Amino acid sequence: MTLRGKTAVITGSNSGIGLGIARELAKAGANVVLNSFTDRDEDHALAEEIGKEFGVTARYIKADMSKGDECRALIEKSGSCDILVNNAGIQHVAGIDEFPAAKWDAIIAINLSSSFHTTAAALPVMRKAGWGRVINIASAHGLTASPYKSAYVAAKHGVVGLTKVTALETAEEPITCNAICPGYVLTPLVEAQIPDTMEKYGMDRDTVIREVLLERQPSKQFATVEELGGTCVFLASSAANQITGTTISVDGGWTAL
Template identity: 55%
Template sequence: MGERRAALVTGSSSGIGLGIATAFAKAGMDVTLNGLGDAAEIEKIRSGLERETGVTVRYDGANLMQPDACTGMIESAIGALGRLDVLVNNAGIQFVSPIEDFPVDKYNAIIALNLSSAFHTIRGAMRAMKAARYGRIINIASAHGHVASPFKSAYVAAKHGIIGLTKTVALEGATFNVRCNAISPGYVLTGLVESQIPDTMKARNMTREQVINDVLLAAQPTKEFVKVEQVASVALFLTTPAADEINGAALNVDGGWTAQ
């Protein structure tokens, strides 16, 4: 295998994950995509990105709710590309509800995908990264990894947890040239955010416009949504030599939300 880096990005069939995977491929990394969606549409994305960039772009449809599927996906990526240099844990779901009405199955699903899947993928990748004496692990957290909002008990718990996991892995990998950092975006207008607008309208008895202006962007001093490309650029930066001494950090890309 040559010197080309290999990356795996979970939840990369759309949204932030696809933006990160695209940035990596354009920078010359081989990439493994993962995520849900229509098989034909995902293949169109995969083949188009491969054709555009000239790197190898794979797809693994592993169900990250299952621990064995997480580790199997890591093993498959290493087997196919010969290495795994960069792992991005991005996959996530959301549900909005008062805690007394919060469905237990929804809570369990959010913790499994937004937090536990990152544990399992890192666990699967860490031995190979230590042996190679190189690894860059990036966990997509959230402003909700630092502060809370009502009606998001599971999501806030998971994102606080992912920042704690990031710090622990950063310490364990430090002397092996394995760096682990988190990115904490504010609101990015992805499908995940779009999908919670109706639930928030219902929970708060608001119109769509009120939810966007008075709830979603109320906390972001810039009054602007974060762009997918901005998050992707930070992720790419974290894989460069300039970021070698950034370890265990949670970088806020939130328009000033958590500065308040």
């Protein structure tokens, strides 16, 4: 599945899931635009490394996904946007009655509203090019719920809804929109939580992973960033021309329960 000649813009992609997706898209031949809210030398160096490793054009563009005008500017600055991967997201855990209003606003802005703004800016670009793919990184929490994650669950359910609307509005065009719904993914952030969780519960690493972190994931295995990236490559390929407006769960069976 080659994506040679296509340009992919991936939000929130200087680490974790977004970076894994960017690497897999570049591996498939796509030029990539990395993004986050920082503007460090290492951000630009990361893009340069990916470009050299896979023989593609790779750039880093700073944009704060909590601000609609910066979301739209990201697409404009990218020049072209054949594949848009809306990945940026944050999390906060608290009961509804104790949930800080500012955290709610930030999660809705970054996890949901940013996808609206980038998509609104990207669709005219895709229409002009005569082809496009919008891939929204939702979550198992876009299909089900957990307590104490009201903003995250609401935002991810909203992403799934936005995905369906986008697909319907582009259904007669060579543009598709789908959502990927990961379960727990082994990222550096999750990896860093394991030692503290081991200490908290007095468990060894394997037990913490199986009984605490992956309690709701029947496979008892993390999804990997490479697997999510591979799913993006598939959705961007011609094999997925008639896949639109749906969700693909990469959750080890979580939403089958």
